[in-house]
Amino acid sequence: MTLRGRLTTAFLAVVLGPVLLGAFFAGGTVAVVNDHRSRERLDLAATTVRTSVSALCQQLYAAADAVAVAGEPVVRAVAARQVIARGLAVAIRVTDAVGGTTLLTPAAPGAPWADCAGGYPVSAAIQALAVRVELRDPAGGSIGAVWAAQRLDPEFVSRLAAATGTAVTLCRGEPAPGTAIQSTEHSGSRDAVLVAARRLDGDAVGETDTGRYVRRVGPSPGQPLPLVLSVPPNPPRDIYAIIAGAVLLAGLLAVLAAWRLARSTTRPLSELALAVDRVADGDLTARVPVNRPDEVGRLARTFNRMTRETQSYVHALTTSRDQLRGHLALLGDTLASTHDLHRILQVILQTALVATGARAGLLLLLDPDDGTLVGQCAEGLDGPPAADPEAVRVPLGAGVLGTVAATGEPLRGRIERDGPHRDGYEPDCRTYLAVPFAAPGSAGPPPQHPADPLVPAPAAATLGVLVLYDRHGSDDFDDTDLVTLRSFACHAAVAVDNVRVHEEAQRLSLTDPLTGLWNYRYLKESVRREVERASRFGRMISLLVLDLDRFKEVNDTYGHAAGDVVLTEFARRIRGVIREVDLAFRQGGEEFVLLLPETDARGAVTVAERLGAAVRDTPIAIPPPPGSVSAAPRALVPVTVSIGIAVYPHHATTAARMLDAADGALYAAKAGGRDTHRVATAGDGPTVQEMPVPAAAATPDDGLPRAGGHPGPGDGGASSGPHPPRQGRGR
Incomplete structure (x- = not known):
């Protein structure tokens, strides 16, 4: 049976069968x-x-x-x-x-x-x-x-x-x-x-x-x-007659179309098959003669256009790899101006995946505290890296990533063929490409890690490791991929190093170098922000101004070095009293400020009582001055603190007035004999009201404004968040 007959029979069987069945x-x-x-x-x-x-x-x-x-x-x-x-x-x-x-x-x-x-x-x-x-x-x-x-x-x-x-x-x-x-x-x-x-x-x-x-x-x-x-x-009405007519017409059209299709298709098919064989052999110059404007002719034109475009694509691919390195260098320069660390790490990983055509990837940074690699972001992975990248922690020298971080040399190969052994966090993959994440010229002190002679020390400039898994459409990563990814990782590491330097500079500009508390530069901005938030959500905040009593006598008697010791120890005791959400500042000299969100006057008084007891009950030990006999006993300096308290919105409605009201209460505490605290009176002014403190340091039943069921602060924890200092008063 000829091809034309087979096409006609197949077309009629395929078309008329469903038509008749559908009609029934x-x-x-x-x-x-x-x-x-x-x-x-x-x-x-x-x-x-x-x-x-x-x-x-x-x-x-x-x-x-x-x-x-x-x-x-x-x-x-x-x-x-x-x-x-x-x-x-x-x-x-x-x-x-x-x-x-x-x-x-x-x-x-x-x-x-x-x-x-x-x-x-x-x-x-x-x-x-x-x-x-x-x-x-x-x-x-x-x-x-x-x-x-x-x-x-x-x-x-x-x-x-x-x-x-x-x-x-x-x-x-x-x-x-x-x-x-x-x-x-x-x-x-x-x-x-x-x-x-x-x-x-x-x-x-x-x-x-x-x-x-x-x-x-x-x-x-x-x-x-x-x-x-x-x-x-x-x-x-007349539905069955309509169905019968449609079936008859479909049958006639199917016969006519089958004959026409078979006749017009068989002639150019041989020419098309020959051209396809030539293309399959690698000859992209093969063309099909276009003799008819029908579907087969359109197929021939499409085939010819496809071969021409394939030629241009192959030519473009031969030059794309040379251009890719320059594009990645430009991308690295762009990333170097970014200061969002999490975002920059995501961009680095996604760009590396696109540049190499990898299916999945993981980026880890070196933790300087324990000398382990900690996951930062992941793409295309299953299990812990996808849900929580930071749960991935790799010791130096362990697996592929630990080896790359320890030696500073990139690795590529097959998991089952080339070492090292794959760790449990790594995906079930065939191939990998891992490069060290290092910034040239950024060498610093090596991270601290356990003193184990079997654990190698990482390269001084190594920041982390970038690893990719399984290229799409290819079995193995090649040397070009390794060179490209290593060059890109070098530029990206510069960006990460810049971000870390920027973050450290920002931290130093907002903290007091002696006590480690937030400084005066951050104080006013923090008070303003918290007052706006409390106003928007109808909450209460408390502001405590603290001043060490007779601190000038400490400096005059023991020296300024001893005064620094007192200030540092006082800051440490402040951290032991406040919560994590509370903010502690050093305004300047011996004056400090505490900002307690979600805290009413009773909670603020509780914090003041605890802080006063923590300072009063334990004198601060002052080491002997340099050059003295090493066995000389340490001097014990008794220290007390006076505290002024203001509560938003009962005592003031703006940040500046909150500070003024707390300052007024502090002056009243000083005038009342020191080693005590006072709460400002209601209204936007620095006037205060005296509050007697029972001997048992219990909060008095004094009708202070309260936050309606919110517990007062003072449950322990460390201060967090930055704030800005004013000059101390030398009280």
Whole structure:
């Protein structure tokens, strides 16, 4: 059999078979589709009915509430007439506590009324839809109720029918022939609909003897009306004749198309196959003659364009690697100006993945405290590196990464063939490429690590390791990848080193070099920021100004070196009293400031008491001056502290006034004999109020402003966060 015959037969089998099978299925499913569409129409109508009745109930609730809120009966009657005049209800009924009617508007529909809250009468035709709102006295006791009603008349049923697009029948609680009150059906159809509805269970859909689809809607919570919806059948017209004609036409077209396709395809296919064989052998100059403007001709043109573009792509790829190194160097210069360490590490790893076509990668930095590699960011990995890169910690000399960090030499190869042994954190990969993360000329002191002679020391300039796994579309990383990645890692390490230098410079500019606390430069900015946050979220903050008593005498008696020892020890004791969220500053000289977020006056007093006791109870040991006898005893210097306290917003509403108020309280503490604390009085001023401190250092019951259930500070912890110093007062 020729190729043309095979193509014709295959095309007819592929096309006509599904067409015929589809025609049989289409004819058999038309009735099912019509049934489903009618049922969906009833489902949508049922939803619309529930929504409409619910909206009417909400309107009646609003009307009843409007009457219920009116106080006196006369005012209530006026409100009832206004509600009816606005069309919110057709009738208002007010009853007393025993159910007697005290007010009934004219033209009210007769009983029974269906209550929106639930329940409906089943023994008589429903005349109205109503809601009930309780009337209560000032003590909360029930004194009656207000009923708002809407008449269920033919107009109401017609509106429901128009909204749903179906016929609507309103009946008693249990639909049966002859029990309908209102209906949009003709009398004969109405009886048939009610008979069919009586056979239904719940929300099921049934059919009448004439083929109409019937569904019951309610009564149910929120929709107390017993309604029956019905739609006529929608039989298709001439559908089977249309299907038969479509099948016949499809068959004729399929035969014609099969013959035409086979005839026009076989001739140029041989030419196309020959050109494909030449391309497969590596000859990208092969071209297919374009003889026809049909699909095969388009295929030939596409093939020719593909070979030309492939030639240009191959030429571009041969020059891209030479250009890549220059692009990476430019990228490294750009990264060197960035100061966000986490972001720069992500950019480094993602750029390395793109540059080499690797599937996954991991970047680790050397921890100078324990001499281990700590993961920073990961891409394309499963397990701990993806969820928490910092959980990856690699000792020097362990596995691929530890070896690269210890020797400073890059490694590439296959995990199962080339050493070292793969660690558990590394992915299940075939190939790897790991380079040291080192900045040229940035050599510094080697990191501290356990004094183990078996653990090699890392290269002095090594910052970490960059490792990539499994190239896409290639088995192994080559030497070009190694040179490229090592050059890029060198530039990227410079950027990381710059960021670290920037962070260290910023830290030094915001901390006091003697005590390690935040300095005056950061103080005002921190107080302003915390005051703004407290104002925005309605919180309280406390500010404590501390001044060492008679510190000038310490300097005069023991020397300034001893004074530095006292200040350093005092800062250490401050850290032992405050929480992690609290901020400690050295304003200058012997004056310090504590900023306690989320802390009221009682909490601030607790911190002041603890700090005063911590300073007062343990004198500070002063080492002997240089040149003295080594066995000379250390001098014990008793130190006390005076503290002024201000609380936002009770004592001040701005950062400057907070500092002034706390300063005023500090002056009062100094004037009150020192070694004590004072709390500023309410208002934006430096005035203070004295607070006696019991001997047991318990917080007095003094009516101070409190933060409503927030515990006071002083649970221990270290201070964190930077702040700015003023000159000490030499008290």
